[in-house]
Amino acid sequence: MPGMHSRRTMLKGTGAATVAALAGCLGNGDDGEAGDDVDEPDDDVLSVWHAMGGGSGDLLNDMVERFDGAETESEYQGSYEDILNSLFGAIEAGQMPEVVMIDSLHNQQVLDTEATQSAEGLLPEDYPIDDLVGAVQDFFVVDGDLHSMPFNNSNAILYYNKDAYEEAGLDPEEPPATLEEVREHSEALVESGATNYGITWPNHVWFVETWYSLADELILDNENGHDGSPTTMHADTDFAHDLWTWWQEMYEDDLYLNPGIEAWSEARSAFLTGDVGIKLDSTAAVEATVSGAEGDVDEDEVDEDDVDTFELGTGFYPSPTEDRTGVVIGGASLWVSNEMSDERAEEVGELLAYLGSVENQIEWHQGSGYYPIREEAIDQLEEEGWFEEQPHYATAFDQLLESETTPATLRMLVGPAREVQLRIQESSQDIFSGAVSVEDGLEEMMSDVEEELERYDRVANQ
Structure with a gap:
């Protein structure tokens, strides 16, 4: 269960040169300079970068724009690889957006940049992290800390x-x-x-x-x-x-x-x-x-x-x-820049809590197919008969709930x-x-x- 493993141990300190070197380990064949195509962020707008296209992207954009805790902007960056490239360019240019969606496969490389901060540290004190689905906690809670916010997860x-x-x-x-x-x-x-x-x-x-x-x-x-x-x-x-x-x-x-x-x-x-x-x-x-x-x-x-x-x-x-x-878990989580004011950090925490609320997780699941990250959301869907009416959505949950957590x-x-x-x-x-x-x-x-x-x-x- 959460906290049983430790993985924040790679770098002793990370500067721009190291970030560029880590970006080079992507091996994507891009000969351009990292950061060349990064737009300077608008300090007045809370920016969210994501990798959701089609209807799922439209739904996510709508959810972010409905958030009334700050002026927000939701931007599609392309595939998971595209957004990872954009992230490294933004970090090197000192222009990382507040929130970035990253494929769970790339967690270690993002941790190694030391350009992010704990999502749990920004969440409101009353956000029920213990209500996250067990398999989600097993993967995303590290050393007792939810370093990135799970959002669009799948199997x-x-x-x-x-x-x-x-x-x-x-x-x-x-x-x-x-x-x-x-x-x-x-x-x-x-x-x-x-x-x-x-x-x-x-x-x-x-x-x-x-x-x-x-x-x-x-x-x-x-x-x-x-x-x-x-x-x-x-x-x-x-x-x-x-x-x-x-x-x-x-x-x-x-x-x-x-x-x-x-x-x-x-x-x-x-x-x-x-x-x-x-x-x-x-x-x-x-x-x-x-x-x-x-x-x-x-x-x-x-x-x-x-x-x-x-x-x-x-x-x-x-x-x-x-x-x-x-x-194994799939999908992505939301990572948070470590460069922002206290006021903006509070707004980001509220946004993460909003996206991870029961209501929004139900809407996200029903509109995208990704499973809700909250146990309470699953309970509510079961009580409403959603899985009986939509058995294909239930397949993923049944499989997830029957999965045993091991190192493998x-x-x-x-x-x-x-x-x-x-x-x-x-x-x-x-x-x-x-x-x-x-x-x-x-x-x-x-x-x-x-x-x-x-x-x-x-x-x-x-």
């Missing part, structure tokens, strides 16, 4: 096409619970002609992390980075060999459709157009997937004429083993998160495509990850 679940299941002779009420069953169901879907492929998911490290956590396997040493800076990836294990062998064989047998690295939209399109019968995706995609299955799609991503309506089913994320330990289910905490992410994704592509053997690919993956960990540690402690 990965399974979506499936019940109509295709019926056509394939599968039970439409029984989604696959294990990777072995995923293969069996995929074979039935393809062999029956119900779909062209069995399953798809974006080649993203989060899905690999979730398979490790369900099997109670650490992906990095030092307790996934929660007990000190990690030095290696656990890729030379029987578990890793079996996982990537399964993935490679699924691809080789045309059961897995590869949409590409971080290809979220492509995977969602393949599912909604009936090319695949199963997809793995975030709980944040529930609202869009429910609408899409009913024929209401985002025409910028999917041609409406290509979508035949179907009955949607959802299930727990399939486990590599018969036993399920738990899933705490998402990896790693400074060079983006580089580690890319190395795992690129090596996975090489392995499942057959460009390298499973053994050689995993050896290269581990070596590349170790190189990035060593480089970051050297830069961060220079």
